[in-house]
Amino acid sequence: MSDVLKYFRQERLPHIWCPGCGHGTVTGALVRAIERLGLDKNKVCVVSGIGCSSRAVGYLDFDTLHTAHGRALAFATGIKLARPDLKVVVMTGDGDCTAIGGNHFIHAARRNIGITTIVMNNEIYGMTSGQYSPMTPKGMVGTTAPYGNVERSFDLCELAKAAGATFVGRSTTYHVPLLIDLIEKALQNDGFSVVESIGQCPTYLGRKNKIGGAVEMLNWIKDQSVNVKAAAALPPEKVKGKFLIGELHNAPAPEYSSEQGELIGRVQRNYSDIKGGLWECASNSD
Amino acid sequence: MPKVVKLMQGSEACTAGALAAGLRFYAGYPITPSTEVAELCAEELPKIGGKFIQMEDEIGSIAACIGASLTGKKVMTATSGPGFSLMQECLGYASLCEIPLVIVNAQRMGPSTGMPTSPAQGDVMQARWGTHGDHPIIALAPGNVRECFDLTLRAFDLSEKYRIPAIVLTDEVISHMREGVELPDPAEVRPLRRAAPSSPAGYKPYAADPDGGVPLMAPFGEGYRWHCTGLFHDESGAPSGKADVADKLLRRLQLKMDKNAPDMWDNVQEGTEDCDIAVVSFGSSAMSALSAVRRARREGVKAGMLRLKTIWPFPEPAIRELASRAKAIVVPEMNLGQLALEVERVAGCRSRVIRVGKVNGELFRPDEIYDVIMGAK
Amino acid sequence: MRVEFRLSGSGGQGLLLAGIVLSESAILEGKKAVQTQSYGPEARGGSSKAEVVIADGDIDYPKATDPDFLLALTADAYRTYGKDMGKGLVIIDSSIPLDPAVKARTVALPILETAATAVGKKVVANIVALGVLGGLSGAARPESLEKAVLNRVPKGTEELNLKALRAGLELARSVGEP
Numbered sequence: 001m002s003d004v005l006k007y008f009r010q011e012r013l014p015h016i017w018c019p020g021c022g023h024g025t026v027t028g029a030l031v032r033a034i035e036r037l038g039l040d041k042n043k044v045c046v047v048s049g050i051g052c053s054s055r056a057v058g059y060l061d062f063d064t065l066h067t068a069h070g071r072a073l074a075f076a077t078g079i080k081l082a083r084p085d086l087k088v089v090v091m092t093g094d095g096d097c098t099a100i101g102g103n104h105f106i107h108a109a110r111r112n113i114g115i116t117t118i119v120m121n122n123e124i125y126g127m128t129s130g131q132y133s134p135m136t137p138k139g140m141v142g143t144t145a146p147y148g149n150v151e152r153s154f155d156l157c158e159l160a161k162a163a164g165a166t167f168v169g170r171s172t173t174y175h176v177p178l179l180i181d182l183i184e185k186a187l188q189n190d191g192f193s194v195v196e197s198i199g200q201c202p203t204y205l206g207r208k209n210k211i212g213g214a215v216e217m218l219n220w221i222k223d224q225s226v227n228v229k230a231a232a233a234l235p236p237e238k239v240k241g242k243f244l245i246g247e248l249h250n251a252p253a254p255e256y257s258s259e260q261g262e263l264i265g266r267v268q269r270n271y272s273d274i275k276g277g278l279w280e281c282a283s284n285s286d
Numbered sequence: 287m288p289k290v291v292k293l294m295q296g297s298e299a300c301t302a303g304a305l306a307a308g309l310r311f312y313a314g315y316p317i318t319p320s321t322e323v324a325e326l327c328a329e330e331l332p333k334i335g336g337k338f339i340q341m342e343d344e345i346g347s348i349a350a351c352i353g354a355s356l357t358g359k360k361v362m363t364a365t366s367g368p369g370f371s372l373m374q375e376c377l378g379y380a381s382l383c384e385i386p387l388v389i390v391n392a393q394r395m396g397p398s399t400g401m402p403t404s405p406a407q408g409d410v411m412q413a414r415w416g417t418h419g420d421h422p423i424i425a426l427a428p429g430n431v432r433e434c435f436d437l438t439l440r441a442f443d444l445s446e447k448y449r450i451p452a453i454v455l456t457d458e459v460i461s462h463m464r465e466g467v468e469l470p471d472p473a474e475v476r477p478l479r480r481a482a483p484s485s486p487a488g489y490k491p492y493a494a495d496p497d498g499g500v501p502l503m504a505p506f507g508e509g510y511r512w513h514c515t516g517l518f519h520d521e522s523g524a525p526s527g528k529a530d531v532a533d534k535l536l537r538r539l540q541l542k543m544d545k546n547a548p549d550m551w552d553n554v555q556e557g558t559e560d561c562d563i564a565v566v567s568f569g570s571s572a573m574s575a576l577s578a579v580r581r582a583r584r585e586g587v588k589a590g591m592l593r594l595k596t597i598w599p600f601p602e603p604a605i606r607e608l609a610s611r612a613k614a615i616v617v618p619e620m621n622l623g624q625l626a627l628e629v630e631r632v633a634g635c636r637s638r639v640i641r642v643g644k645v646n647g648e649l650f651r652p653d654e655i656y657d658v659i660m661g662a663k
Numbered sequence: 664m665r666v667e668f669r670l671s672g673s674g675g676q677g678l679l680l681a682g683i684v685l686s687e688s689a690i691l692e693g694k695k696a697v698q699t700q701s702y703g704p705e706a707r708g709g710s711s712k713a714e715v716v717i718a719d720g721d722i723d724y725p726k727a728t729d730p731d732f733l734l735a736l737t738a739d740a741y742r743t744y745g746k747d748m749g750k751g752l753v754i755i756d757s758s759i760p761l762d763p764a765v766k767a768r769t770v771a772l773p774i775l776e777t778a779a780t781a782v783g784k785k786v787v788a789n790i791v792a793l794g795v796l797g798g799l800s801g802a803a804r805p806e807s808l809e810k811a812v813l814n815r816v817p818k819g820t821e822e823l824n825l826k827a828l829r830a831g832l833e834l835a836r837s838v839g840e841p
Contacts, residue, residue: 068379
């Protein structure tokens with residue numbers, strides 16, 4: 001732990017999360033991946049939305065931005081486009097990312113903007129105390145699904161891939177070394193990366209659905225997961241009803257802010273000798 | 287260089303004013319009647335190395351602007367009616383977190399989709415109170431094309447100086463109208479920039495004089511490693527649920543606007559020094575009103591015109607002074623009485639305030655206001 | 664001096680551009696000009712109206728209140744705005760049937776046909792109309808109109824548009840004094 005403590009605003013600890021919550025594990029995985037890559041703390045910017053997971057950024061010693069519900073990716077898009085040299089990370093929850101922020105998610109993926117998005121998916125709204133989210137499995141109970149959730153949930157990784165993300169991986173708070181590896185790879189992808197981390201919410205999902213505490217939930221998560229490499233060799237019935245973990249998609253493509261940088265270079269070359277036009281109004285402004 | 291009079295559209299002048307102010311980042315979503323601003327920014331910004339992005343909606347647009355502003359860029363978005371409604375949550379974010387930001391809102395007939403291509407002035411109160419909670423805000427209303435340039439530039443200056451989001455409140459007529467305009471020599475424009483700290487050592491992002499002080503703003507990516515949150519926060523930027531922290535922060539934000547209001551106020555007056563009947567208006571309605579006031583004066587009626595260039599913070603002293611002189615104050619506006627509410631509040635019982643609302647999607651004809659002036663004398 | 668113009672027809676006829684060029688030509692002569700417009704949701708084919716006010720001094724109210732000139736290139740526009748005309752002159756395309764409900768003095772000129780046949784392209788009817796308005800109003804000199812046309816039309820169409828403008832000025836001369 002001591003080697004990564006430097007990435008925390010230690011004076012802001014302890015955190016607000018419940019005992020047994022998985023969000024700390026994901027936050028720890030992020031800083032370990034950053035440590036491995038030796039990233040300059042001053043050139044990393046971490047952005048979040050609203051929810052339990054989004055509180056993570058307050059404890060991290062980077063430039064951090066705790067935004068409005070669902071909007072983290074839109075704020076982050078502004079930062080990345082204005083400062084393409086920064087490493088921009090978004091930490092978001094399942095409700096934040098896939099419900100209220102769903103549109104920003106697919107458009108950030110479509111643009112392939114250089115943002116590493118870590119979705120801390122605990123399959124429930126924790127901050128507002130246990131309502132079902134677009135990631136809550138069908139049939140499970142939440143405070144707004146007292147008789148069981150009848151909605152289908154997203155496969156977030158498939159959604160990210162279809163929308164144009166160039167790196168997609170999934171791990172869990174049980175498979176921490178894999179989670180760190182995936183975040184490390186995601187941070188290295190020059191484009192839009194998504195790492196979904198399935199984690200436990202013992203306070204709401206676990207308790208409401210009688211899964212148990214953190215340990216039981218971690219076992220429950222483990223039992224549902226199949227590594228993508230192992231899955232390839234398994235008969236379909238062994239994979240049915242489980243989710244895949246590992247690197248699910250890696251297809252590099254030109255990154256949005258550098259594409260725009262190239263466009264600007266092209267336009268500036270074409271207009272360097274041309275007089276006239278509104279842009280001349282900017283001659284005295286930096 | 288010789289002064290050139292150029293035929294310019296209001297939206298074009300807004301864009302020119304923004305560029306002169308130092309605009310380097312624009313994020314927006316197409317909506318009538320503000321789209322020309324986006325189109326011009328898309329065309330002009332790359333030429334000076336600035337960034338333009340068309341976002342997926344207006345919420346994303348203002349959010350991206352806030353993100354870019356945090357890196358130290360001067361940012362703007364333009365929108366209209368429904369888009370302005372969508373921006374309200376993040377407008378509150380910018381106000382609380384003290385993020386400089388300019389929004390051009392070309393008002394159109396509402397509510398809802400309303401009449402997209404018709405002018406209105408129904409966003410006066412939304413500009414002030416559209417987001418939840420008490421908060422500071424600046425709203426400037428250009429009355430002609432040249433003022434679209436001047437007041438957009440001014441909106442940037444005020445927003446940078448006080449770290450309060452500034453709205454340029456135009457309408458379909460002002461945004462689409464073309465006039466001959468002589469712009470100032472760009473070399474003579476001296477745009478303001480937010481005050482920044484000199485070193486990260488001991489930087490407290492929200493440390494400021496509680497009596498309406500403006501904190502220093504460090505750009506992201508320069509080693510300050512500060513935390514910006516829409517939660518109530520203390521001087522260090524850390525979220526806080528403490529009663530005294532919340533009270534101190536919100537009162538400082540309010541005082542920041544109240545104490546600096548004289549620097550933000552601007553208006554144009556004609557014939558108010560001796561008027562019996564005053565007309566208070568803004569934007570395109572004020573053009574009709576001025577024509578009516580001039581006609582009344584030619585006919586010997588002591589009418590005067592006060593055209594507000596600053597709507598928010600509301601210019602109470604100017605109204606109070608007018609109310610001490612005029613027996614009636616006529617307030618023509620393309621809504622059912624929004625600015626008039628403020629005029630009534632400030633004028634008290636000193637003057638009779640006459641609301642003149644127009645909500646058919648058309649600009650006032652001068653005779654409509656003239657008739658009210660004549661009826662009030 | 665305050666001269667008010669209302670240019671009306673259907674979207675896509677280029678009346679807005681004609682209004683812009685008319686304003687710009689007045690500005691070139693040091694006059695004041697304001698151009699406004701009103702339009703509906705249709706990009707093409709809906710009703711379209713552009714207004715221009717030209718004056719020697721300040722213009723407080725930017726819209727036409729009692730137009731000195733109404734140009735109508737469609738029968739709909741003629742019927743809608745013609746009825747509101749008072750002191751001013753109504754200029755319609757010759758293809759439009761006269762309506763007894765319009766009391767104002769009216770001249771019918773072959774604007775569309777001149778564009779299509781004499782100039783050779785229907786799309787320049789707006790510039791022919793501009794020539795007519797410029798010629799009849801005297802609000803801007805022919806050389807100012809020419810300069811303003813050249814400022815605003817797409818590259819490669821300069822000659823065509825100048826030809827259209829001159830044809831319009833010629834049509835104006837054919838009207839003669841009232």
